[in-house]
Amino acid sequence: MDALKARTNATLSHAAVMTPAGPVHAPLPIRDGCIDAAVASWAYRVDLRDHLIFPGLINAHEHLQVNAIPPLRGHAPFANSYAWIDAFQAHFEDPAVIAALQWPKALRLRHGALKNVLAGTTCVAHHDPWHPALDADDFPVTLLRDYGWSYAPGWPGYGPPLQPSFAATPAGRPWLIHLAEGTDEVAGNELAQLDQLGCLAAHSVLIHGVGLREADIERVLASGAAVIWCPASNLALLGRTLDPRRLAAAGRLALGSDSRLSGARDLLDELVGVLDRYGLSPQQLLELVTLRAAEILRLPAHGHLAPGAPADLVIVEDQGGDPVRSLIGIRRSQLRAVVRDGLPRIADPDFAEWFAIAGVEAVPVLLDGKPKLLARDLAEPALMALEPGLEPASPSREQLPVFASGWH
Structure with a gap:
């Protein structure tokens, strides 16, 4: 380009x-x-x-490579994302899932980017292992780079280990982790666990946060951390999402579409689903996919139209x-x-x-x-x-x- x-x-x-x-x-x-x-x-x-x-929209949480995989049907709501992951294992035997996974991963990553562009999203935070296809000069979207991540506290076998990845991430770059993605005690205890491990800081970016209680949200804000809200995915898998008002008012909330495996078709559809609900104004919603997302993900050149x-x-x-x-x-x-x-x-x-x-x-x-x-x-x-x-x-x-x- x-x-x-x-x-x-x-x-x-x-x-x-x-x-x-x-x-x-x-x-x-x-x-x-x-x-x-x-x-x-x-x-x-x-x-x-x-x-x-x-400004081009920013999708603050996405799994680009799974948007063509058919979602798991008929099992929700789950108590937490780990129960969904367990249930999904049998879904890998579904012929439609097998067929979808036959497409090369490089093509599936590019498809996830195309999905975003079609809906006005030009910048994406991809939360999965890096792939050489993402470095292509003509990749359809700008990607968050030079960030740290772990997958989730309760699923240590996938992605970088939690404490080492946090320690290796400079304070000026975001560190991403799925956290409190559930409605049970397991999800509700994850913020305290993260804090005890020394991994709750101003550059911690917590994905989902459904299980965060009011006191937890104040703890997040006191640390300077932020939350990425994926309401369509939360409602589909868990039957509930977080109350976004306190985090949005503090400027520590951004919006992500997750992927079609569990979430909305795209970021525009995600916005349609929350408009005039949850107590957020249209201007606040716009900021979740522009200015606030850019601030949280440390992308100062994005989210605005300044020279x-x-x-x-x-x-x-x-x-x-x-x-x-x-x-x-x-x-x-x-x-x-x-x-x-x-x-x-x-x-x-x-x-x-x-x-x-x-x-x-x-x-x-x-x-x-x-x-x-x-x-x-x-x-x-x-x-x-x-x-x-x-x-x-x-x-x-x-x-x-x-x-x-x-x-x-």
């Missing part, structure tokens, strides 16, 4: 750019794949009147009223465009000229029945075959109108 960045110099005009203080009507310049401070007279101009531009940040964007139509609801509460097919490093990755067909100017070959597809243009490197047949709702479409004159923009 780096070779194309120099061809992405553009100015997005007449749109409202979402900032922490609210929408600002000002041009958004892009230079060499990043947000620029000044508008260049020679840049390609994209007229986005009646649109809103948001110098990567030009990772989600573009939507302005629906009127609360501008945040134009993004929070919609489905992936309703996004107008998703941009990474200044390059359009998927967009409605009237953005065809932007693809062409940026040097990105676009392929016509249908996403949940709606015509879209998808970057060629995301349209590999094997990759598309793994993604329900995404299929090739034949180009037509109606699908490829000229977008009202151009060189100025």
Whole structure:
């Protein structure tokens, strides 16, 4: 993708750019794949009147390689995640699971990234062993790197051992662990265990936290740690999720979709599921997948659209009223465009000229029945075959109108 960045110099005009203080009507310049401070007279101009531009979303917890594996049905709720793991062992004998695991892991990792891009997510925290495929120059999303992790206190046989991995993680980098993923005493005791081991600190990032009591949450906040909330997965497996209000108010909560093995289809669907529930405003929900996620994961260049940040964007139509609801509460097919490093990755067909100017070959597809243009490197047949709702479409004159923009 780096070779194309120099061809992405553009100015997005007449749109409202979402900032922490609210929408600002000002041009958004892009230079060499990043947000620029000044508008260049020679840049390609994209007229986005009646649109809103948001930062690319951050998925703070994901298992990229398992999104094509059929979920376990009919056994929930479990008392904790370890009981679910035990029950899942027999599920490996299911022919559909066997077939899904026949796909190469590198392809399944890429599919997990494609799932995220289609829903406006451009940055992902992958919580599993690293794989060489994640280092590919054209990997579809930006990944959290240089972090520490252990899997869970009660499952020591998978991933790095708990105390050594914590000790090896610098205080300036996040250390991730599944914790208190359950409703029983086992889950409820895990925070105290973690603290006794000396692994509860300001860079500890606790995934799920369903079993945290009020006093536990205060203990988390006192340590400076944070929690990643995955409500769809929690409700599917455990029948309950945590109360997010105290952590969100303190800025120590982010949102993750986990994976389709247990959670929502994507991060947008996760947001739809919690909108107008749990006492969080649309603005707070937006922050969970932008600014707060960036702070918790130590990703200072992400989650905002300030000069110098990567030009990772989600573009939507302005629906009127609360501008945040134009993004929070919609489905992936309703996004107008998703941009990474200044390059359009998927967009409605009237953005065809932007693809062409940026040097990105676009392929016509249908996403949940709606015509879209998808970057060629995301349209590999094997990759598309793994993604329900995404299929090739034949180009037509109606699908490829000229977008009202151009060189100025």
